[in-house]
Amino acid sequence: MTRRFALIIDPVDASEERADFAETFTVVDAAAPALSVGELSTQRGDGVFESIGVVDGHAQEVIPHLERLANSARLCDLPVPHQEQWRQAVAVAASECPAGESVIKLILSRGVEHGPTPTAWVTAAPASDFTKVRQVGIKVVTLDRGYGLDVAERAPWLLLGAKTLSYAVNMAALREAHRRGADDAIFLSSDGFVLEAPTASLILRFGDRFTTPAPTGGILHGTTQLSVYEHLAENGLDAGYDRIPASDLPRADAAWLVSSVRLAAPITTIDDVDVPVDHALTSELNHYLLSPRD
Structure with missing residues (x-):
């Protein structure tokens, strides 16, 4: 994979129960503009993230990462991410990763200043050779x-x-x-x-x-x-x-x-x-x- 892969996530209420969240993802070209200039993650770093290692298309320790993302969100007074929605998003991103090592990043920010909802997205890219x-x-x-x-x-x-x-x-x-x-x-x-x-x-x-x-x-x-x-x-x-x-x-x-x-x-x-x-x-x-x- 030479290109970066990205999903923009439409955050849902943490209490919502559903089997399939596919319609809440939007695939975008990670090299193209996707965020507003008013996005607080870029203006103030006001958000939380996780980096998940991927080996041969398998995302490692997904649930521990999602649990830590949720804990970080609570500490920052952000809406708690819906674990199943994010798990499915990680699975989609991992499916785009080739053999070898990659990294998936999960980002949840406060969103656009004075906006009604947070901004959330997932990216996948080749990992550095360590x-x-x-x-x-x-x-x-x-x-x-x-x-x-x-x-x-x-x-x-x-x-x-x-x-x-x-x-x-x-x-x-x-x-x-x-x-x-x-x-x-x-x-x-x-x-x-x-x-x-x-x-x-x-x-x-x-x-x-x-x-x-x-x-x-x-x-x-x-x-x-x-x-x-x-x-x-x-x-x-x-x-x-x-x-x-x-x-x-x-x-x-x-x-x-x-x-x-x-x-x-x-x-x-x-x-x-x-x-x-x-x-x-x-x-x-x-x-x-x-x-x-x-």
């Missing part, structure tokens, strides 16, 4: 996020637990990481605890135990991290959640950034300190993450 990154690994730096670990409770209006379209800070963090000679970043709370990456979840291994920062403090609970944890548990491995001091990072016996499209990227250095790479387990994780998963 084969080398999964094999060779990435260098990361730590960046102060500027908030304490309790900020989500003290200031829920910051929407730190929602996956919003306001991604300027995340992109700025990646640019800063590149300026420092790294590939990615890990956010730290201002009181010295490990959070997440700008577009990924962090998994660390200490001895025989795997851990990730607890999904509090404004951390977005990663769908890929949850899937990896299911795989680890099925193999009898200990995986849990902790408050992780930043001082523990150099002690990690292995570390990964995991996300829906890049999958499991092993970390080779953190702030120029070498981190051991478990090549065998990384290969196993990516083999699992590339298998069909619902």
